[in-house]
């Protein structure tokens with residue numbers, strides 16, 4: 001990026017922020033302060049005008065409970081922008097709120113923002129344009145697995161293979177890294193949302209019960225598992241009986257929910273195997289030592305580390321605070337400005353590099 005004296009001057013008086021613009025959650029890291037925003041990526045809009053009326057946690061509360069003139073949407077789908085104008089409004093709102101928490105006089109921040117490594121040039125450009133339109137002054141894009149690995153504190157600068165599997169809401173990102181670069185990557189559009197959908201389908205087919213997305217998500221979080229549990233669990237779920245049309249509550253067990261989500265879990269496991277299969281043998285040998293680190297909200301599905309460990313025969317562990325790794329990684333880059341060009345790229349450099 002060419003030197004721009006005005007940008008440089010504004011940079012002395014404005015914010016540096018890192019953003020994890022996720023399908024399920026958006027996190028904002030402010031340099032020197034840490035994560036200041038961690039909210040669901042939901043926006044309530046007026047149906048007719050598409051004007052946002054609530055953003056974040058307040059909008060998520062409204063899901064399934066809105067009057068006819070409102071619609072609650074997630075503007076990100078499968079890790080990329082599905083609704084440009086609404087994403088722009090959501091980003092602008094979060095950037096504004098981050099700015100309010102500081103004393104920086106200029107509201108236009110420099111932004112490091114994560115993107116899935118499988119995003120196309122058009123999808124990258126949409127993230128760039130949305131952040132610019134939302135008020136950013138300078139934007140750097142970082143592939144999410146890199147930000148994740150930096151956030152976890154993996155030694156990705158070494159001549160040694162390390163591996164991260166980030167299971168988010170819309171995408172699962174699998175990457176093997178060495179010497180600050182991605183050696184093998186896979187971006188899969190099967191993650192937490194798809195697993196919620198599996199649960200909704202199972203409950204409908206098995207019990208004729210229609211449950212909402214939030215109930216399905218709660219079921220996944222409470223009793224969803226990828227490996228037999230030491231003590232199997234049960235929970236009561238509520239929905240509408242499709243035959244009688246009346247409300248109904250039933251008890252389901254972790255065994256049947258594990259079965260219901262097994263196909264999606266298997267797709268994730270197979271993708272991890274596939275990435276390892278493509279890696280050079282020296283790097284695979286490194287992985288036996290360094291292991292595989294899981295991150296993202298989906299890494300908290302019970303038994304997922306054990307299941308992967310059994311299937312790939314490599315030590316697998318879940319990162320500490322797994323849902324904040326991308327934001328923390330972007331933040332660590334901002335805290336050490338010399339690393340910005342090493343790990344991120346402006347849009348033009350990204351396109352030409354590939």
Ligand SMILES: Nc1ncnc2c1ncn2[C@@H]1O[C@H](COP(=O)(O)OP(=O)(O)OP(=O)(O)O)[C@@H](O)[C@H]1O
Nearest residue numbers: 022023024025168169170171192296297298300301
């Ligand atoms: N304890 C838990 N157990 C299982 N799943 C969980 C748990 N907590 C959150 N999740 C799931 O994690 C997902 C959200 O994770 P995360 O915030 O990392 O995704 P995201 O970054 O927004 O999505 P993406 O990376 O696909 O854009 C949701 O599907 C949510 O239901």
